[in-house]
Amino acid sequence: MAPTQGPRAPLEFGGPLGAAALLLLLPATMFHLLLAARSGPPASLPGLEALWSPRALLLWLAWLGLQAALYYCRRARRAAPGLTLRCGSGFQALVLTALLVGLGMSAGLPLGALPEMLLPLAFVATLTAFIFSLFLYMKAQVAPVSALAPGGNSGNPIYDFFLGRELNPRICFFDFKYFCELRPGLIGWVCWLLYVGDALWHEEAILTTMDITHDGFGFMLAFGDIAWVPFTYSLQAQFLLHHPQPLELPMASVICLINAIGYYIFRGANSQKNTFRKNPSDPRVAGLETISTATGRKLLVSGWWGMVRHPNYLGDLIMALAWSLPCGVSHLLPYFYLLYFTALLVHREARDERQCLQKYGLAWQEYCRRVPYRIMPYIY
Numbered sequence: 001m002a003p004t005q006g007p008r009a010p011l012e013f014g015g016p017l018g019a020a021a022l023l024l025l026l027p028a029t030m031f032h033l034l035l036a037a038r039s040g041p042p043a044s045l046p047g048l049e050a051l052w053s054p055r056a057l058l059l060w061l062a063w064l065g066l067q068a069a070l071y072y073c074r075r076a077r078r079a080a081p082g083l084t085l086r087c088g089s090g091f092q093a094l095v096l097t098a099l100l101v102g103l104g105m106s107a108g109l110p111l112g113a114l115p116e117m118l119l120p121l122a123f124v125a126t127l128t129a130f131i132f133s134l135f136l137y138m139k140a141q142v143a144p145v146s147a148l149a150p151g152g153n154s155g156n157p158i159y160d161f162f163l164g165r166e167l168n169p170r171i172c173f174f175d176f177k178y179f180c181e182l183r184p185g186l187i188g189w190v191c192w193l194l195y196v197g198d199a200l201w202h203e204e205a206i207l208t209t210m211d212i213t214h215d216g217f218g219f220m221l222a223f224g225d226i227a228w229v230p231f232t233y234s235l236q237a238q239f240l241l242h243h244p245q246p247l248e249l250p251m252a253s254v255i256c257l258i259n260a261i262g263y264y265i266f267r268g269a270n271s272q273k274n275t276f277r278k279n280p281s282d283p284r285v286a287g288l289e290t291i292s293t294a295t296g297r298k299l300l301v302s303g304w305w306g307m308v309r310h311p312n313y314l315g316d317l318i319m320a321l322a323w324s325l326p327c328g329v330s331h332l333l334p335y336f337y338l339l340y341f342t343a344l345l346v347h348r349e350a351r352d353e354r355q356c357l358q359k360y361g362l363a364w365q366e367y368c369r370r371v372p373y374r375i376m377p378y379i380y
């Protein structure tokens with residue numbers, strides 16, 4: 001039995017009170033947005049008959065089963081130093097899923113009914129997230145202390161349930177966090193194909209994110225991955241389904257250009273850092289200026305990472321704007337993603353800065369002095 005307290009870190013997300021509020025607020029916000037996208041702000045709470053559907057449950061379980069099977073099969077892959085993941089690649093899973101869905105449709109699978117099932121699907125996804133997080137919480141009771149995350153082991157059950165106690169919970173070689181972060185939710189959010197395809201093509205980059213290396217796996221990520229991402233990140237597409245908007249070619253071209261600029265910055269910055277972290281002598285990054293740190297790792301201070309301290313966030317936000325613009329400017333709802341994402345990235349950037357200051361100390365301070373802006377040059 002693991003002790004209730006593992007490695008300690010300062011409380012985040014407003015501590016136990018904040019975690020309790022988010023446990024209720026996140027699902028409530030998701031259902032509010034789903035209802036508002038189809039017929040405006042809901043006047044009352046939906047009844048159980050609108051939320052519960054055995055067909056939606058079956059469809060959801062089939063989806064999870066398919067993604068788990070695609071993840072489970074195939075070869076052992078050396079994914080990062082010291083970490084071996086046995087799974088089919090995420091991009092292969094995306095392509096196979098598309099083929100299977102296409103085959104299903106030509107065999108008469110009524111996929112046109114899917115938009116009508118969004119509410120009950122979101123409901124079973126939320127139930128799954130709660131039950132799964134409970135399982136993860138219990139599993140952490142018997143995990144060794146070395147397997148616990150620094151963040152989610154305060155001893156307060158609500159806070160720890162929300163943040164997650166175990167860092168990378170696995171059964172045999174099935175890694176729950178890695179699976180959830182990239183497969184059922186992300187592939188379910190395929191309306192932004194370029195972004196989802198890009199994440200799955202570069203899936204190994206996920207292994208160095210704070211979600212995998214620092215945060216435990218609890219309700220926040222379980223709900224975020226399997227419910228929040230597919231059902232709220234697709235809000236613009238849901239909005240357009242119920243409120244079609246005219247889009248002339250010149251405006252469509254401007255939007256495509258904004259998206260292309262965002263993607264260029266996002267991919268350029270992420271690839272530059274990933275290449276540098278894998279092999280600093282790679283000719284594509286060898287000429288960039290760096291700062292040495294006491295850990296032996298270096299920090300880039302020129303190229304994308306010399307422009308602002310989070311150029312990848314800037315590109316991501318520009319793309320988020322491009323995804324909302326096709327919905328016009330008559331409603332605020334399609335801009336929810338842009339607003340939420342700005343708040344998420346500002347908060348995430350602050351968390352990352354704290355962790356980097358801890359890791360790199362004086363070298364990080366020097367980096368902040370040389371590159372004073374965080375996300376947006378001359379503004380923030």
Ligand SMILES: NC(=O)C1=CN([C@@H]2O[C@H](COP(=O)(O)OP(=O)(O)OC[C@H]3O[C@@H](n4cnc5c(N)ncnc54)[C@H](OP(=O)(O)O)[C@@H]3O)[C@@H](O)[C@H]2O)C=CC1
Nearest residue numbers: 208209210270273298299300301305312313316348352356
């Ligand atoms: N759509 C969504 O909901 C979300 C999307 N994202 C996207 O995912 C991607 C990954 O984001 P995220 O994991 O937050 O963070 P980053 O990819 O920005 O990684 C931050 C880490 O990079 C390293 N680093 C920072 N500065 C430098 C530098 N100058 N030189 C070299 N290494 C540096 C540090 O780690 P170390 O030194 O240990 O390598 C730091 O901890 C981003 O593109 C982001 O926009 C993220 C969250 C949500």
Ligand SMILES: CC(C)CCC[C@@H](C)[C@H]1CC=C2C3=C(CC[C@@]21C)[C@@]1(C)CC[C@H](O)C[C@@H]1CC3
Nearest residue numbers: 026181198199209211220221223224225228229
């Ligand atoms: C519900 C809460 C408010 C917060 C939940 C956060 C999660 C939805 C996100 C945390 C980090 C994420 C990342 C991605 C998707 C969203 C979550 C899971 C990506 C996989 C998106 C594609 C990028 O290329 C990589 C991202 C890594 C982090």
